[in-house]
Amino acid sequence: MTALAHTSYGVLRGAAGEGAxxxxxxxxxxxPTGERRWRPAQPVSNWSGxxxxxxxxxxxxxxxxxxxxAKRGLAMGEDCLTLNIWTPAADDARRPVLVFLHGGGQAQGHGSAPLLDGARLACRGDIVVVTVNFRLGVLGSLYAPDWHGPDSTNLALRDQKHALGWVRDEIAAFGGDPGAVTVAGQSSGAVAIAALLAGGCDLFDRAILQSGGLERVRSREAAxxxxxxxxxxxxxxxxxxxxxxxxQRGIDTGFVPPQGPFHPCIDGDVIAEHPLVAARTRAMPAIPVLAGTTRDEWRIFDAALDENVFTEQYVRDRARALAGDACDVDAVVTAYRAGQQTLRDVASAMVTDYHFTAPTEQFVRAHASRDNPVFRYELQWPSPRMGFGACHDSCLALVFGNLEAAPALAGADAAARRMSDAVQSRWLEFIRGGEPWERYDGVGGPTMLLGADSAAVRDYRVEQLALWENRYPAYG
Structure with missing residues (x-):
């Protein structure tokens, strides 16, 4: 079966399935090919028929x-500025819209990944789900205005803004409400949203930041x-x-922390200053934000290293690399020894907080200080894979409900399905304009711990997160 959507550019024929x-x-x-390679996204041409x-x-x-x-029936190429739309019907129902920006360090990933299939979420929530492809790696993030001109910077962000503008203009043709757009992103997708907010982007009405390493916005010098x-x-x-x-493969990114060579940079155009600075020094778009991380983000990456790597000296070196030469290494390591079983766990927990938990908390704290609705969470649902814990990417399986696409992330049994249903319900409540749990109201404010026994708690890990205040070199 087919479905038709009448856009401003022409008619589109999609595939109609069960419920969506x-x-x-x-x-x-x-x-973005030929002369458009190093240029901001340009409008698509109309088509006939x-x-x-x-x-x-x-x-x-x-x-x-x-x-x-080949296995997934996909192609790869520079002609990549496309999006995918799942909708219960291409009618005039004006449903809430979710636009999702994929992760992958702004070097990998795509909106057609099986984990991001939007059919289940669109059907369950009666919403329109959109995933986006944009330029990656050097083609999306090269900072070389002297080579290609001042508008050649942060092309991935410029692509994302262009896509959001397209959604505002065209989503009604797919049964969506252009006045009720939530943008969500995971990992580098969440970093992009923070950067867009810091740049004053007003093309969306709500934002969801999942597992964003929000410190990874580069200075001009680093870029x-x-x-x-x-x-x-x-x-x-x-x-x-x-x-x-x-x-790209030959770029030296150093020891820890991972440098993220393709993340957005402070170019003075799309981004005037680091999002963590912008959030606390001036008002960003006054929209509701839902943001959080998983409890054990970095474990999935450290799992690839041999156990003998994690010596006392390695852990101390990692603490110094993260917190800086002036830090009290003993204090940092001691703070993370509590509750961790192995040196691997200590090392992973430090990176989890430095890259993900602490900057996310600082970002939403500043946004909440201006009386914006903020809802903070930590996902504690563990992977069935030994040693992964509640790992990076596990939120994707639960939010989209495609557990079978990556069962190692969050499981695929009945309990995992119930957890996915619970997470989806809260995300959908937010997307629909509601409040999924108690608002976060500053340091020690309510944080929803999502797990087998979900509950909102106060004063959650305040002392450990305080270790990373103002530790991010791109601040300058």
Whole structure:
């Protein structure tokens, strides 16, 4: 069966399934190819007749095995500025809209990932779900205004803003309400939302930040240093995609903390200052925000390291790398020894807080101080995989309900399904304009602990999170 949507650019033909129609590979901007490679997204051209929207568009260039692409029936290329829309019906019902920005360190990922399939969430909540592809890696984040012009910076963010503008203008054709748009993002997608808010973007009405490493917005100096490593790309004319990907692999990101060489940078145009500074020094768009992290974000990454890596010295070196040379290493390590079983757990917990929990708390604390509705959470539902805990990406399986797509993240049994239903209910309450739990009201304010026995608690881990106040070098 098919479904039709009548947009300003022409008619789209999607696929109608059980309870929802899906429109895949919908272009929201002109292909960023040729002379448009280093330019902000441009409007898509109109088309005549009915355009097919039953297949996903190409994903942004990234390191991914060709066999994985082929298995999923996907292509990869620079013509990647497309989005996917799941809707109960392309009618005039004016449903709330959720626009989701994927994670992946702004170097990997795509909106057509099975984990992000929006059918279940759209049907259950009677909402419209949109996922977005945007430029990644060097093509989305190169800071080289001297090479390509001042509007060539933060192209991934510019793509995302363009997509949000397209949604405002066109989502009514898919049964959505352009006046009730929630933007959500996970990991680097949440970092992007914080950056958009810091830049004053007003193209959405509510925001959900999931597992965002919000300290990972780069200074001009850090972004310029990455560009300097890519200087060879300027030799011999415009490089090909394979050359760009090869150059990306050679970027030196140092020890810990992971530097995030492709995250947004403070370019003075799209972003004037670090989101953690903007949040506390001036008013951002006065919208409700739901934000949080998982309890054990970093464990899934440290799980790849051998146990013998985690010596006393390694843990101390990590603490110093995170907290700075002037920190009291003994105090930091001692604070994280409590409640942790192994040195691996201590090391992982420090990175979890430095990169994810503490900056998220600081961001929402500042937003709440201006009387904006804020709802803070920590996901404590554990992965069935030994050693992962409540790990990074587990929120995706629970929010979208696609547990079977990655059962190692949150499980796929009846208990996991009940947990997913509970998380979805709270997210949908927020998307619909409601309040899913008690508002966060500053340091020690209510934090919803989402797990087998969910409850909102006060004064949750205040002392540990205070260790990371003002520890982020990009502040300057």
């Amino acid at each position: 129609a899906v429109f895949r590979g919908v272009p929201y901007a002109a292909p 009915v355009r097919d929207a039953t297949a996903f568009g190409p994903i942004a260039p990234q390191d991914i095995a060709p066999v994985r692409l 310029s240093a990455v560009a300097a490593q890519l200087g060879a790309l300027r030799c011999g004319g415009e490089p090909g995609v394979d050359e760009i990907l090869a150059a």
